[in-house]
Amino acid sequence: MVAGVLAGSSLTDLLAAVPAAARPGTQALAFESLRRLGAAQAVQALVAPKAPPREVSALLLTAIALLWPRQRELYADHTLVDQAVHAARQRTPAAAGFINAVLRRFLRERQALVAAAESTPQGAFNHPPWWIERLQQDWPAQWQALLAEANRHPPMTLRVNARRTTAAAYAERVAGQVIGEHALVLDTPLPVHELPGFAEGEVSVQDAAAQRAAPLLIEGGLPPGARVLDACAAPGGKTAHLLELAELDVLALDADAQRLARVQENLDRLHLKATLRAADARRPGTWWDGRPFDAILLDAPCSASGVVRRHPDIRWLRRPQDIATLARLQAQMLDALWPLLAPGGRLLYATCSVFKAEGQAQIDAFLQRLGAGEAWLDPASPGHLLPLPDNVREGRVPSADGFFYALLHKEPHR
Secondary structure: OHHHHHOOOOHHHHHHOOOHHHHHHHHHHHHHHHHOHHHHHHHHHHHOOOOOOHHHHHHHHHHHHHHOOOOOOOOOHHHHHHHHHHHHHHHOHHHHHHHHHHHHHHHHOHHHHHHHHOOOHHHHHOOOHHHHHHHHHHOOOOHHHHHHHHOOOOOOEEEEOOOOOOHHHHHOOOOEEEEEOOEEEEOOOOOHHHOOOOOOOOEEEOOOOHHHHHHHHHOOOOOOOEEEEEOOOOOOHHHHHHHHHOOEEEEEEEOOHHHHHHHHHHHHHHOOOOEEEEOOOOOHHHOOOOOOEEEEEEEOOOOOHHHOOOOOOHHHHOOHHHHHHHHHHHHHHHHHHHHHEEEEEEEEEEEOOOOHHHOHHHHHHHHHHHOOOOEEEOOOOOEEEOOOOOOOOOOOOOOOOOEEEEEEEEOOOO
């Protein structure tokens, strides 16, 4: 898994190819390794200046990350070294001696090597230097807390189906903390198949920040039967949430037909219906029937910098130039979809990013392009939701992912 991420592959895609029985353990080890990868790379550079082959490097980095000092030891040192050498003998026999020597040196000199690694930004914060610099620029008072939070294990948050029950009622069946009428955080994460009523459509897994989208779009303005576009729908969590909360005519659009199939699977499990279409939201001429939408949800493609604690591979897969590329894509989508909105309609722009280029800066630029009298920003718009435990201001949920939301209204005369 680590070798695949270093080669540029998504951990989600890599894990999908792992046999089901081995997947939970593989994921746990990969997550732990990727959350310490920056520090492990710094140590590897010190003890093995000549970079070993990728597969050998990945095994070494994984072992160093798992041997890193922490409050609760994951494995006995000798056991981990023994198993790393055993794995090397199976996969890369010629490197077994090298792996053994490097790991034993790390254990002998661990205190000094850890101190040296953590004297560098990448080693201290386990993120690429460019990522750290961008957070310093965007959030000068919070950047260190954001980086620390990104390396913590996220909570497992559930959304109960509003058509079936409430969070308070569901909490009587599981151990968890109610954080909203339809949201709760589990005290101990569970496999989805062990969640009561999951297969029957009573509950879904969705972070508290992501659960803000549907209520923001619906509340105080959408009548039953309103025509709604979910422009980047996959995997379907927000599509389903919209339909759980109101009777709507929803078109779920996504450019990836394979991912759109997951939307249908989610809707089937929850006993909900929407129209699904595989198409590029930037090209309405290929899919739009000419009828305006009362509301549009644009959960735009983004860096996913706000959900990196759930997907620790993201920080190692992204490149500095990706942010500008994604910002251009987001702007194209906004420009293409706004004309499809009926006068007096509403558009909710969302990204799971903490980078301002994909949030407030994007919306500021869009409103400038529209000009005066075209649109107004709803004061209920949360703006940037930072994934910090002390972020408990009005309408913000602690321990939630990082998101940006802007609710725009089209002037009725337009």
